[in-house]
């Protein structure tokens with residue numbers, strides 16, 4: 001018989017509608033605008049409504065999520081910004097779309113390069129968000145950001161000022177990566193110190 | 202009422218804002234437009250997949266009054282340029298834009314549509330749709346996640362909200378000029394560039410003669 | 414490497430009169446055939462030796478040797494190693510006999526080689542440009558052809574570091590700021606666009622003089638059309654409602670993947686492959702790293718854990734791709750968006766896994782040479798288990814229950830777009846299209862790569878070769894993929910995820926390699942020629958979506974115009990891969 005399929009199809013939609021309301025009643029206030037509710041809608045048991053209502057609710061971004069890269073600076077005791085980047089240029093070399101431009105600082109007197117970038121540009125409208133720069137930076141100076149709400153009315157190229165973010169921000173968005181890297185850095189520093197001491201002796 | 206209230210750039214004092222007819226009208230006008238901006242259903246590349254996901258259950262574009270994606274440009278208000286604009290495709294895109302009725306908006310979704318993206322260096326890629334069309338909102342990302350797209354569309358709504366009946370281009374007396382459709386020549390030709398192309402090629406030729 | 418299973422003498426026995434030699438360049442393999450005798454060679458190869466499936470045709474521009482080479486990879490449709498053969502022609506006059514008469518599946522690929530490399534194929538019935546437009550200046554993949562934003566032959570560019578101040582460099586160097594260059598003798602006032610008219614004329618001339626004169630209508634579908642799955646265009650000649658002839662027009666998303674790929678270093682290409690078939694980036698990664706790993710040899714052998722992760726990810730990709738395909742297929746049938754919403758819901762859950770592991774929903778960039786980029790974060794393993802042991806089987810059964818026996822689906826799709834097994838092989842169709850026609854050919858079985866030989870799964874095939882069977886094949890393949898993931902999750906060992914230290918400069922010895930995987934759309938192959946430098950000399954993608962389209966006209970002819978939409982939908986193309 002023709003038309004049976006359509007009735008069946010409508011049945012699915014109806015079932016879903018009812019399921020939504022059953023869950024609404026069962027869960028009460030916890031269903032919407034809570035982390036628990038969102039997590040449920042993202043789990044294998046999700047049924048009924050599946051929508052996460054951006055912007056009131058946001059899907060939690062996982063730690064590995066990558067969007068636009070940013071540069072990390074640390075703050076020393078005097079409140080001065082210390083950039084981690086040494087302008088070694090590895091990120092500019094691995095970048096697949098070649099959207100990173102770095103200018104090295106030169107010592108005005110000697111003309112020798114100083115390990116701080118004078119300028120650092122990323123054309124975010126060429127960037128593939130691939131994360132290779134963050135993966136291969138030997139100084140953990142460039143990392144991938146979680147902030148995706150970047151829409152603007154103008155096409156922009158990010159410069160150093162716009163790219164720099166504090167290390168505490170990084171620790172907050174990628175706690176596990178941060179911890180792992182800090183451990184590795186501490187170890188490397190210890191080895192270096194030990195070597196220095198040996199040399200002095 | 203002072204004479205210059207109808208001129209552009211006149212700041213209405215805050216205490217008067219609610220009473221001035223035109224602002225109230227603007228509000229209603231923009232409120233209506235803002236929540237019924239129908240996008241044109243047309244996907245170009247990878248970003249289109251994220252656009253489809255945005256329209257699907259989890260992100261649900263219809264919550265913003267945009268669920269009806271119209272395949273016909275005549276019924277659409279927003280052109281979501283979702284993906285790489287290639288030289289072969291750009292004549293069609295410009296044609297579609299010309300066919301859209303005013304008011305119309307262009308959203309460049311993703312790196313490709315905004316600035317050429319990862320494929321910018323390619324010989325068949327246009328470095329950003331803004332080389333041909335006026336873009337209202339740029340959404341970076343490759344691809345922008347559905348939430349980033351939604352954020353961009355909210356930005357567009359904000360922008361619509363700020364417009365005023367008085368100075369929008371579609372109520373101006375003079376007709377709105379169409380964008381000339383690019384030609385597929387030995388390479389892409391923008392008719393607006395023709396004079397420059399002629400003179401450049403001419404100069405090049407002369408240079409060649411001199412060198413010889 | 415690849416032809417090791419055939420001894421050259423054994424092969425030579427079959428070709429008494431034809432001069433063939435072994436390719437003896439270091440790192441190369443295969444046979445070099447006399448150009449004039451190519452068609453005879455192919456005939457014998459196909460009919461006597463059973464290599465009936467021509468997988469890939471491509472050209473290579475050996476600029477230093479002043480030579481163009483056309484490389485063919487043929488297989489037996491019953492499985493086994495490839496037969497690779499080549500012809501070499503001088504660069505100034507690259508003319509090669511066309512193989513369309515022997516292998517119709519070469520049709521589009523030869524057109525592509527003509528378009529991009531300027532190799533003429535003698536005897537090709539329709540040798541027009543395919544990706545660029547008619548009238549475009551030059552053949553872009555030639556090594557001495559430079560694009561408008563040309564900077565250097567290979568990345569990384571010197572302008573980026575240490576004096577990277579010219580941020581807008583590409584635009585500023587170009588006089589029109591628009592990524593265009595014009596040939597010196599170009600006169601814009603005399604320019605007369607060709608192509609379109611020729612296309613329509615070709616469609617018109619179909620009618621013979623003594624036919625009953627009926628009205629012919631030529632309809633253009635696309636490039637902006639809601640049902641063409643992107644920017645694809647079909648020009649259809651109709652008689653009433655019946656399709657007389659159909660010609661696909663593509664290239665609207667031609668993003669110069671191969672030219673860019675030849676400028677890139679090996680590592681940089683991985684994120685670019687994501688953007689080929691953007692519904693299944695993990696599979697693309699897989700194919701590419703496989704090809705490069707073949708060249709690199711033992712030192713890039715993936716670790717055990719990485720092998721398992723790769724298989725799991727590739728199979729999840731297949732599931733998500735097929736869900737999308739089934740959703741859009743229902744869309745094409747006219748069930749506007751609703752079934753798609755249900756299918757996308759499951760896909761969304763898979764995307765969550767990708768996002769948590771690889772960092773991005775659809776552009777995963779997850780595979781590395783010798784392993785994968787990072788290990789599974791905590792919680793992901795459990796999530797995967799939840800999905801494949803509980804949710805997905807349940808939901809797939811649900812889809813099956815509601816769709817498979819729906820009478821509208823069956824009426825619209827049974828007996829439509831039929832492709833017989835012989836045709837499917839001849840047209841080099843791949844993936845579900847091939848298998849729905851009754852040829853149980855699956856690269857995972859025919860020439861197992863990775864660790865696929867450890868898993869127990871069925872190669873799904875059906876034998877009507879119509880749209881409905883393609884749908885059923887996809888549905889069943891999802892089930893098989895779930896089975897594979899279940900086994901892989903159970904067996905997955907702990908251990909390192911990459912062989913050696915991650916490196917951004919990989920050493921790839923000179924040579925050639927053809928790596929292929931069974932992508933969700935069919936056989937996805939990467940043909941790479943290395944000359945020992947950090948970037949590939951030739952980088953070619955055998956794109957299943959592109960080659961499957963060769964059979965489109967055949968499938969559509971005689972059907973109704975409304976059916977062309979679902980036939981196209983059933984091939985399941987993705988434009989990023991079709992046009993590259």
Ligand code: SF4
Nearest residue numbers: 085086088089091137
């Ligand atoms: S961000 Fe890292 S890789 Fe890039 S220049 Fe700075 S230190 Fe080097």
Ligand code: SF4
Nearest residue numbers: 095127128130131133
């Ligand atoms: S994310 Fe990728 S494309 Fe973007 S700046 Fe980093 S390396 Fe370049």
Ligand code: SF4
Nearest residue numbers: 247284311312313343
């Ligand atoms: S911005 Fe990225 S995801 Fe979007 S179309 Fe371009 S390459 Fe694809």
